[in-house]
Amino acid sequence: MASPAAVRELQRDLENKANDLSKIQKDIAKNHQVRKKYTIQLGENELVLKELELLKEEANVYKLIGPVLVKQDLAEANANVRKRIEYISAELKRLDAAVQDLEEKQNSKREAVLKVQQRMQALQAGKAKA
Amino acid sequence: MASSKGPASPAVRVAEMEKMSVEQLKAVKEQTDLEVNLLQDSLNNIRTATTRLDLASVALHDLSLRPQGKKMLVPLTASLYVPGTLDDSEKVLVDIGTGYFVEKTTVEGKDYCERKIHLLKSNYDQLLELASKKKTVADEAGAVLQAKVKQLAPQT
Numbered sequence: 001m002a003s004p005a006a007v008r009e010l011q012r013d014l015e016n017k018a019n020d021l022s023k024i025q026k027d028i029a030k031n032h033q034v035r036k037k038y039t040i041q042l043g044e045n046e047l048v049l050k051e052l053e054l055l056k057e058e059a060n061v062y063k064l065i066g067p068v069l070v071k072q073d074l075a076e077a078n079a080n081v082r083k084r085i086e087y088i089s090a091e092l093k094r095l096d097a098a099v100q101d102l103e104e105k106q107n108s109k110r111e112a113v114l115k116v117q118q119r120m121q122a123l124q125a126g127k128a129k130a
Numbered sequence: 131m132a133s134s135k136g137p138a139s140p141a142v143r144v145a146e147m148e149k150m151s152v153e154q155l156k157a158v159k160e161q162t163d164l165e166v167n168l169l170q171d172s173l174n175n176i177r178t179a180t181t182r183l184d185l186a187s188v189a190l191h192d193l194s195l196r197p198q199g200k201k202m203l204v205p206l207t208a209s210l211y212v213p214g215t216l217d218d219s220e221k222v223l224v225d226i227g228t229g230y231f232v233e234k235t236t237v238e239g240k241d242y243c244e245r246k247i248h249l250l251k252s253n254y255d256q257l258l259e260l261a262s263k264k265k266t267v268a269d270e271a272g273a274v275l276q277a278k279v280k281q282l283a284p285q286t
Binding site for chain 1: 223226227228229230231232233234242
């Protein structure tokens, strides 16, 4: 009863959906990596901020820019580190939202793949009986 | 990254593992083994860092004992040293991270090292606890897996 063409089409559909699913999974993995890097940077910057806050007003702060050690103002260094922490936190929030969205897409793709697989199985069973 | 096996007591965990098939159990054991290895690596990293900080602290203490003007050899590369004189052993530059350096006295520098070592020690203890918990779960999974395999074997 089931034409081979219908089976082929279902197979193509299954392949497409499976490819989409693996792409989404790769995106999720990349998201995790970037997020790990940002988390580490955030931790380091917070440590630096704590150290800077322990300093007295006249303490000398230097920043390493390439091969050059440049004297910096304590207030400026504080402001820079705070800004960096803000930026990284914002990036992390953005990544969080993105990964949630990706996970939803992954789940719905999984369901779609399952449905196609079930239809194929039903079709194959129908063919076998006929 | 948090595992969901936290609040379950060992009896509950084993009961859940009994319900799983051999494949699932193998997957769980592999996953937990992987996590244990990662945690061990982190523990080693912390140990290395703590040792380096310790060395830095000792070097600082030694430096503070040296008089000004003392002749010394300054490393320019790993194999090239240049003769020089010790200028001011009171001030040291401390690398606090992300490219920032702070001028501190030797006492403050040693204090910095101590603080960092304390922080690392507490992190190490936390990690150790987590790692041993994971190891327990992995061992349980392994035991249940073996029992199941033995169960299946005589049936075939």
